Amino acid sequence: MRFDIIIVGAGLAGASLAAAFKGSRYRIALVEGRAPAPAPSGWDSRIYAVSPAAQGFLQEIGAWPHLDPDRLTPVYDMDIRGDADGRLNFSAYDSGVDQLAWIVESGLMQRELWETVKRQGNITLFCPAQPQQLDIRADAVSLRLVPASASGVLTSGETLEAALVVGADGADSWVRAQAGLQADTLLYGEMGVVANFECAQPHHNTAFQWFRPDGVLAWLPLPGQRISVVWSTPEAHARELLGLDAEGLCRRIAAAGANRLGALTPLTPPTAFPLRMMRTPRIVAKRLALVGDAAHAIHPLSGHGINLGFLDARELSRALLELPEYRDCGDERALRRYARARAEEVALLQWTTHGLQRLFRPQHPAFSALRNLGLNLTDNLPVVRNMLVRYALG
Ligand SMILES: Cc1cc2nc3c(=O)[nH]c(=O)nc-3n(C[C@H](O)[C@H](O)[C@H](O)COP(=O)(O)OP(=O)(O)OC[C@H]3O[C@@H](n4cnc5c(N)ncnc54)[C@H](O)[C@@H]3O)c2cc1C
Structure with a gap:
């Protein structure tokens, strides 16, 4: 079964990435272990603060x-x-x-992205399905799915071929582990x-x-x-x-x-x-890229975790959609462009958030005075305050 891109994981990052290829020449295989739960009658306690930049991306992809x-x-x-x-x-x-x-x-957004993906003609969903083996060669990648008999519930056992595999499979990413990409977790x-x-x-x-x-x-x-x-x-x-x-x-x-x-x-x-904070020094490798929690995790105090995932999806899709037709989408330069585009923002947010978490931990009164003074100073400097807002908006 031949595709251009295999995306493993249809969480918010993976599903939004797949949706971003709507109307493109790319044929996408989306492999997901479990479908989103049906709509609950009440409220979801997992919520996200979606930044204007991430909202713009969700608007662009039609979700x-x-x-x-x-x-x-x-x-x-x-x-x-x-x-x-x-x-x-x-x-x-x-x-x-x-x-x-x-x-x-979270649940509403997940279900809407799922519906967006299902409406797209160029996406084949493999769900529920688990990858079993990933082979990365010079000219292509192949991903073998767990055969039905081995899992009891899964119906697939196909081998998928593509030019690129994307790990959107969360913080404990199987794809990242298969590629041997380092993840430093705190x-x-x-x-x-x-x-x-x-x-x-x-x-x-x-x-x-x-x-x-x-x-x-x-x-x-x-x-x-x-x-x-x-x-x-x-x-x-x-x-x-x-x-x-x-x-x-x-x-x-x-x-x-x-x-x-x-x-x-x-x-x-x-x-x-x-x-936890999780940093992956490399988010791309030969014919492979990581997005979302597979690529990074940050403390939730900045409220930006999922925004980083959506903007990964936006930048990776842009880098691949800009490729001329004669280049396949495992193109090394496009992947490096994606990695460069994400490096600064992700590192800056991770370290700022980490720094704030550390700054507010010590109980000593001297630390307390200093950090509260910092907040008040920032509050009294409208230029700095507006700069922070502009940065947070994306
Ligand atoms: C209980 C809980 C509550 C949270 N609450 C908040 C909150 O209030 N605010 C906040 O900002 N963040 C919260 N987070 C973090 C937030 O949910 C994540 O940052 C976000 O979901 C990351 O999206 P993602 O698509 O990158 O990864 P995930 O959401 O982890 O999606 C990964 C997808 O890949 C699939 N998958 C994984 N492995 C495989 C495999 N081997 N084969 C096939 N499919 C696979 C999974 O089924 C899943 O659908 C919470 C996390 C948890 C666990």
Whole structure:
């Protein structure tokens, strides 16, 4: 079975990459272990702050216009507090933009990208399917899928051939491991505790963030009087939060956010995910590229994890779509162009986020004074503040 590009993993990064080849000459094989879950009746506690740059890409590939507008929340203001009297505000109005970001539920976006991909004539979906063996030769790659008899549930056992394979298979990427690409992981010893709540007072489309001695607490606006909470906190504290009853958790989270939106009532049970920074010195190799969490992971305090994945997909698709017809899409120069285009932004965000996480950890009062002074100084320098906003917008 001959294709131009094989993408392993149809999460947000892989599915958006596949969708970006709509109407192109490339034939795409998209290999996914499991299809997205059916639409839940309630709210998804895994949410993303989609930057304007990532939103532009989703618009370009035709997925954004299909998202239910009643489930999208624009963020107009950001209110950031230090662990003493430090304060920093960002506003869409002051920065001359319509919104700073959009808050979108993960499940809704995943299903919409899945539908976008299914509408495309040049994509063949292999799902559920698992790769078994990857061979990279000078002129092509071949990927053997697990045969039906070996897995019990899978129906495929084909060997796919293509000019390029893309690993979009998440943080524990099988493709990355097969290619022997190094991944340096730093475990923070923290978890992101996520849950959604109704709040007694309106949030006015403001995202709140507190740098606290017990981690970074973010309240992100959802439609109506609802918020999504992400508390990045040491594992022991995360487990304690997960063990609280619904009422106890609401009280704890409301108090940690200085009761800014009044009393909270639960919408979803809390869940948690481990936090790590992962750097891959090389995201391309011969006839191979990595995108999304397969290529990098960052602490969620910047809210940019998935934006990096979407912009990987945008840059890789651009590099390949620009190729003249006589070049195949495993072209080394195009892959290097992609790697160069992503290197600076990914490294800068990873180290800034990591630096902030480290800066707010020590409990000594001298550190506390210094970091809160830093927040206040930035807040008083509109030029620096607007520069930060412009950079975050992409
Ligand atoms: C429980 C949880 C909650 C989270 N909450 C937040 C949050 O609130 N905010 C935030 O910014 N980030 C959050 N994250 C992180 C965020 O989900 C990831 O950054 C994002 O999903 C990365 O997208 P991706 O497409 O690169 O990888 P993934 O979402 O990991 O997608 C990889 C895809 O590849 C498939 N796959 C993997 N291996 C194979 C294989 N061998 N064969 C075939 N298919 C394969 C998987 O089934 C999956 O569909 C959370 C993560 C977890 C686990």
